[in-house]
Every structure is written in C-alpha cells, then in structure tokens.
Amino acid sequence: MVANREPYIHVRRTRPAKGVWNWLRGRRESVEVEWTRPASGLVTALDPVMRACGGTWIAHGSGNADRETADARGRLKVPPDKPAYTLRRIWLTPEEEQGYYYGLANSALWPLCHIAYARPVFDESDWQQYVRVNRRFADAVIEEVAGQRAVVFVQDYHFALLPRLVKEARPDVTVCQFWHIPWPNREAFRVCPWGEEILHGLLGNDLIGFHVQYHCNNFLDTVDRALESRVDYEHFAAWRGGRPTFVKPFPISIDPTLWTGPAKAGDRTAEVKNVRQALGLNGQRLIFGVDRLDYTKGIPDRLKAFGRLLERHPEWRGRVTMVQVGAPSREHLTRYQALMAEVESCVEAVNDKFKTDHWLPVIYRAEHHHPDALGQLYRAADVCVVSSLHDGMNLVAKEFIAARGDELGVLVLSEFTGAARELDMAVHVNPFAVDAFADALHAALLMPPADQRKRMRALRERVATHTVFDWAGALLQAACRMEAVR
16 A cells, blocks of 8 residues: 555654652653544545555655654554554655645645646646655555565555556556546646646556546546547546556445444433533534535535525524534645635634624634544534535545434535535535525424434445445455456
8 A cells, every 4th residue: 555644643742741759850741652543534444444454554654753663664563552554654854745745746736636726836846856755655665565466556646656667667566546536627637737747657557546437537538638548438448558557436435333433322312412511502403514624625615604594594593503623734835824714714704793692603623633522523413514615535424424323414515525426315515606505504404303314324325335345345356357367
C-alpha cells in the first residue's frame, strides 16, 4: 500500500508531571510519546483492510515523534496496541513537503479535480518537488518488493507518477491505483501544464479505480484527447506502449461494525441523553455536520441554508440547534485560512441574528474528534448534513447510517457526492441552491418516524452489504486476475 497519509502518527506531548517526588525536585512537566489516528477518510477505509490482509503501508512520516518510534529504515509494526502489518515511513524535508504536498498536490491537483470554482495554482518548483517525492516513494516500493511477486496498491492523487516508475523497474509487478477524488472533464484538465506527464504516469498502472463510472469516462476521454494512445470504450481500457490500463468504478465504503454503538436500547437512550446534556440542549432538535475544513465540503453553504431555514420558518427558532464540527486541514495554505475565517463569520452571522438568552442556534467546534465521540453525535442527531460541492464519495454519510441502529434519523446529502449515486433514500440537495436546501432541512425535521425507518432500513442494507472489505476485495481480485493472466 502506498499513500501519503500514514495510518498511525506518533506525537510528543507535554503534560503536567505527576507525583510528590517530581514536585519536590521542581519537575512541573513531563514529555510523553503518544500515538493517534489522523482524521482521514482514506485511513478509516484502508486501515481495516490492511489489518485483515497484512503487508506494508508506505507513507509520509509526519508526526514529531515518528522517527524515534521507527527503526533505522523507518519501519514499525502497527496498530501499536495490536500489531497486524508494517508501516514504513518516508521522511520528507520541509521543502519537499511544501512543494509536493501543499503545492502541486493540494494547490494544483485538488482544485483541478473538484468543481468548486477554486483556481488551481501551477508552480514549476512545486512540480519538481512532486516529481522528486514520487521518485523517492517509488524507490521505497521497489526496495520492499525486491525478490518477490507483489501487488502494489497506490492511493490517490499524490502519486500520479509513481506507477510508471515502479512498472519500468519491475514490469512483473501488478500495480493498481485508486483515485479517491473526482476526475474532471477533459476540457478542465487541459489547463494543467504537466497533464501529459501525469497521464503517462497513471497509465503505468494495470488498473485504475474511481468511485463512479462518470469519473472513469472522464479519465478515458482525457487520455483519448491528450495522449497518443488507443482507448477501448467497450472494455474501458487505454492502451499505450503496447499494454493496457483498465479503468473501472469501485465505490468505496466503511467497516460498519466500527460504528454500531450500544447494543441495548436503554444504553442508547442514556448515551443520547448524555450527549444532548453535554451540548447544553434543552429539548431542541439536533442537526449535525462533521467535515474536514475544506472548501469542497460546502460548510458555509450549509450554515447559510440553516440561517435561511430560521428566516423562512420562524417556528424552528429556539427548537433546533446545528452542531458543526470542522477538523482543521492544510492550515499552511492561504485558501484554507480564508475558509476558516469564512466559516467562523457564517456561524457568527446566524448566531448574532437569531440567538436568545436561552438558545444558541449554531454550536461550532474547529477540532478533531475521536471516532467514538463522532459515533455518539451521529446517534444523537435528528438530521445529519453532508453538503459537499463536489466529492468523490464522502464516508461521513455512510458512517452516520452505520451508527443508526435505532433506524431513525435523516441523512441530507449533496447530489454532487459519489455517495448520492448509491444512497438514493437520503434526502438529496443542491448545496448551491440555498432556499431549496433550507426547505430540505425543514422537510427532514418534519419527517415522520415511519418514513425515517423506511429510508434508514434501505440505507443500512446498502452499507451493510457493501463494506470496505467488499470494495478492497473487488479491486484486488481484479488486479490479481490481471497478474494471473500475465
């Protein structure tokens, strides 16, 4: 497995020193090394697969205590509390991280692939660092697979060049890649100055997966226009250099067993009561949203729609509260700093307009939450909102469904997510249409329990029968079939 994000991070934290002896000796603080899991849909999806299958996960070592917890080659066994596979960390210089990750990957490719009306930033020095880091990761892959047949599973847009580099060194190795974000139409992709190099690198794969068929079609159309190649639309393959790359949809999912919560109804009721008390709710209905703080997630649009709901339906004032959790992300980038300020401004605008002495319309937390805490919030919510402006899939929608063993709650889901193509019993919205969005929130709050159960049962059936293990199994089986034929 090759991914930019590591599944487990080791960090050094300073804590107050405990014990009388430390106090007498003047020690007021102690430094402890802890491990944590990053807020990442990719990690949520793929860590269970690696724990089940074993192998090696190659990733950027980003924690401030990562080096001291790995061996001389950057290797360690994970999870730390129950080892099941190997993590190999690659150490990047600040210049490499800035150019490859914050620059080319997230200032150029990320906005290029999302229809969120953010202009990509193309910088030659960023491109050079992207090339350099792809080479470093490819070298690590080649070292790890030395002397053995292997399947190399590459993740996402950070490594568009790596498949070709690996394939040129080891033609016998099967290389497949899953592109977790959308693929734009061919006209949009044309603006990328290094488009041909990126496509050439990706066609080093034996198999490329996207969430939905539409993005597969976009990719093949892009290849057909940009490169000297033969595109076979009947078998969804692109031929270049005498070998095919197959392009197929594999909608990703979750491990629903991680989100089930208390088994007994009485325990679930007590959990919900505790969550609502902790939030200071006094009988109000709860609308919940949780996202990375990213401009593709439509958080300002969601807050504006909630404000419009309170305008158009004053009967909800004092009777409903929105809780929004925003996990800080890519804070080095100016565009993300601006988004954080915009979200805070939207929260203040709604609260200043509608708050009373006894009611705050929006409770906002810009912080990372542990999965257990998120599960409790999912189960306490009357409505969960996913309002992405453009999203390859969106796993929050599926986590909410998996958490609702009571078969209640309403999912309001952007029609511009890959999840919307699977979860047709959710309430679909266009997040750009504020009035219609507000009406959807109103309808969700009024939905009778019988209708909620009908929808939620169908949604839960889909999530239960199409898990992350089914996704990984289908993709890897397809890759292994290619290896067997070769």
